[in-house]
Amino acid sequence: MSFSLEIKRELTRIDNSHINCMHYELSGMLRAGISLKTHQxxxxxxxVTENASLSRHLFSRVKDLYQSSPELIMLKTRRFHNHNVYMLEFSELLNQDMQSFLNKMGISINETEAQIQYYPIEISDKCCVRAYLRGCFLATGSISDPDRSYHLEVSFANELLAEEYINCLKVFDVEAKQIKRKRYFVVYLKEGQDIVDFLNVIGAHNALMKMENIRIIKDVRNQVNRLVNCETANLEKTVNASLRHVDSIRYINCTIGIEALPGALREIASLRLENPDKSLSELGKMLNPNLSKSGVNHRLKKIDKIADELRLKGQ
Ligand SMILES: [Zn+2]
Structure with a gap:
């Protein structure tokens, strides 16, 4: 099951006892998800939805609040993997009562122009703002699998609805962005923290826990990768320097001989030859008395310099 579907299943199971919250959740679902089509x-x-639990949820909410139910039609489609599509049809209910029911949700149907008009709605209680945000997400929201990427969006057929949604999110300090995609106005979040906050606001607490766990694992994995990369880089540096030193020392040995070097340099030269895999500080600790990393580096640089001079002289 996709993460979107998992969240929506969780959301439709929220026990909502506050009648106003139920009203605003339904407003969200209808304002975001309803459409007027001319057919024959x-x-x-x-x-229209492919989500069975959502269609049941919407059906029973309309029934609870309006005491009349839309027609539920199930279509089988071969698109993708034999999905079922659920259509809730309100057409038969488009009487005076239904119109005033929809008007309460800030929706008015202009039948002659086959258009839906949306009016701004005022939501006074924070719990109802949450319910409204949840309703819209249920209707047209989607979220990518957090294992892969962080992306959450809710799309609207009308710019007013998108702006209203962004403003509702601001009530909870969640800053969303908006983009126009084809004829839709899409409100989206791309930061992991914003998405976690959003899930908290709409009450998807199980999904939130799951997402937090994935974020922690991802974080640890990134840290480990960073450490491994740093270690690899350091190791390469050590190996390259060591190869250069060994090269210099061998050159000196073949030309003037290691014995020709001053005592301190001779000592480090033999150590380096015997321990090509050791770091500079490790070499320093093998000396008696111990020598700092920069002290070792200083001596080996001198050796490099002597070798370079010998090479220049062509000896
Ligand atoms: Zn409420």
């Missing part, structure tokens, strides 16, 4: 000259007011 007939106007149809539809809510």
């Amino acid at each position: 000259g007939r106007k149809r007011l539809l809510f």
